[in-house]
Amino acid sequence: MREAALYRSKLYAEVRSFFNQRDYVEVDTPSLSLDLIPEPTIENFGTRFDNEFIGSTDLYLIPSPEVYMKKLIAMGFGSVYQLSHCFRNSEQIGKIHNPEFSMLEYYTMGADEQDSIGITEELFAHIAPRNGVDHLRPPFAHLTVEEAMKRYANIDLDQHQSQRTLALEARKLGLQVPEEKESWEETFNRIFLTFVEPNLPQDKPLVLDRYPAQIDCLAKRDGNYRKRWEMYIGGVEVANCYDEERNPEVVRSYYRKEYAKLVQKRTETGSVIPDADPDFADIFKNFPQCSGVAIGMDRLLMLLMGKTDLRGVILFPLSGMLGSGKNCNI
Amino acid sequence: MIKAGQIDKGTALLIKGQPFVCIDREFVNPGKGSAFVRLKLKSPSTGQTLSETMKSQDNAEDIQVSDRDSQYLYNDGENFHFMLTDTFEQIEVPMATFPDYEFLMKDGETYRCTFWEEQILDIQIPPKVIFFVAEAEEAVKGDTVQGATKYITTETGLKVRVPIFIKQGEKIRVNTETKEYLERVNN
CATH class of the missing domain: 2.40.50.140 (Nucleic acid-binding proteins)
Structure with missing residues (x-):
């Protein structure tokens, strides 16, 4: 455990020196928030502030520091970075998941998601020790989702923009897609998780670029795709990057649509429904061009230490504290 | 029927008419996508393993299993031979389905076995x-x-x-x- 603590301390010092040398401002924003960005697929933790004179207010643990970092960018902070704890509910507890995890998030002004690849490569060159972790060293491998779907599932996504035809392709591949209606994203992920993700090259960090536009998020749209990439190392998702959406109307419509989806889904399941700030889109009236990257630091640390399990990297993982309960995947 | 998200290690399922036992399951939340579950399933009759990726909300056909005491008699290099202690009926299980069990089971000892119809899906070795x-x-x-x-x-x-x-x-x-x-x- 002591080794893991020392390793983390060294990694954080290197991350800080990298960004400080490049004039990013390190920020420290709240973990407890009044509202979150609506993301129907990320379950949240809810809690409450109680005071006998002021009254009570619902609060939510952040699943990422995005809301606050974007507010600072809108205020003119310039390039910013943060090392923070983030919280996601309901995900599995085990080898590569812990409901509380550490995230490095950095936003580079004037950059797009392609520039962020170069910046992240420089960061990795800076933090990877000289020996022993060749599979983490840049240059990164690069593949678009469109190319990956062609290569591993023989599907041309541009030809299958409707769920109906994509489901037909999935069935041809032997997948069981139920007849009931499902979203394009769900059918896409059936194919992606069965044929693509397990076969992605693992010898180098892989930037999987240009996610389908149907997977809605706050990355700019570009035709059938989004200016967004994820990085996989050894088959594990480690980073996510956007060319950040700056159009207030697009952000407003995203909020409206995704919040409605979130409320509908969570009313059915009974899980926490966080508030969303109806005026959040207003900060984009004057928002600089920028690209943001989020890196799961516990996973990165695990890979740097040559381990395959977060237990032994995170000092008190929830799975350890719960014992070997049913929810733990060992 | 069972929701895919509720399938756990040891759950027995019927897939295309064949029984399978879940030997591993992993929840996956692809970036900004819905919740899925990746299952590793094993066929008790052939030992063949199968990977299935399902949406957590998908339905799967689970099967009703029962536990019965069975006495382990011997192995012939290919099959384990058991005798049901209640009916004295003899049953064979391919050894390939349970690798290493030949070194863990003692001749003559009674083990709790999970049955589906007349087929052994699992042999419960004490921890x-x-x-x-x-x-x-x-x-x-x-x-x-x-x-x-x-x-x-x-x-x-x-x-x-x-x-x-x-x-x-x-x-x-x-x-x-x-x-x-x-x-x-x-x-």
């Missing part, structure tokens, strides 16, 4: 079992290195790494999942 040390190397005299270990062989043929003080003829408790030595058992 800790006492074995007899059938063969052990002699400790080298003067070997006082702390934590020194050696290998012994149990009456079932299982090789276990044990502390050097364990002698032939003694009994030891073993974790049957990891096959690791736990402690010496005094008579």
Whole structure:
């Protein structure tokens, strides 16, 4: 455990020196928030502030520091970075998941998601020790989702923009897609998780670029795709990057649509429904061009230490504290 | 019917008419996508494994299983032979389905088995079992290195790494999942 603590301390010092040398401002924003960005697929933790004179207010643990970092960018902070704890509910507890995890998030002004690849490569060159972790060293491998779907599932996504035809392709591949209606994203992920993700090259960090536009998020749209990439190392998702959406109307419509989806889904399941700030889109009236990257630091640390399990990297993982309960995947 | 998200290790399912037992499951939340579950399934009749990725909300056909006591008789190199203790009926299970079990089961011992119709889906080996040390190397005299270990062989043929003080003829408790030595058992 002591080794893991020392390793983390060294990694954080290197991350800080990298960004400080490049004039990013390190920020420290709240973990407890009044509202979150609506993301129907990320379950949240809810809690409450109680005071006998002021009254009570619902609060939510952040699943990422995005809301606050974007507010600072809108205020003119310039390039910013943060090392923070983030919280996601309901995900599995085990080898590569812990409901509380550490995230490095950095936003580079004037950059797009392609520039962020170069910046992240420089960061990795800076933090990877000289020996022993060749599979983490840049240059990164690069593949678009469109190319990956062609290569591993023989599907041309541009030809299958409707769920109906994509489901037909999935069935041809032997997948069981139920007849009931499902979203394009769900059918896409059936194919992606069965044929693509397990076969992605693992010898180098892989930037999987240009996610389908149907997977809605706050990355700019570009035709059938989004200016967004994820990085996989050894088959594990480690980073996510956007060319950040700056159009207030697009952000407003995203909020409206995704919040409605979130409320509908969570009313059915009974899980926490966080508030969303109806005026959040207003900060984009004057928002600089920028690209943001989020890196799961516990996973990165695990890979740097040559381990395959977060237990032994995170000092008190929830799975350890719960014992070997049913929810733990060992 | 069962939701895919509720399938756990040990859950028995019917896939295309064939029974399968879940041996591993992993939840996956692809970036900004819906919740999925990746299942590793094993066919008890052939030992064949299968990977399935399902949406957590998908329905799967689970099957009703029952536990019955069965006495382990012997293996013929291909099949384990059991006898149901209630009906005295004899049943075969391919050894390939349960790798290593030949070294964990004792002839004549009764095990709880999970059945679907007349087929054994799972043999429940207790998590800790006492074995007899059938063969052990002699400790080298003067070997006082702390934590020194050696290998012994149990009456079932299982090789276990044990502390050097364990002698032939003694009994030891073993974790049957990891096959690791736990402690010496005094008579």
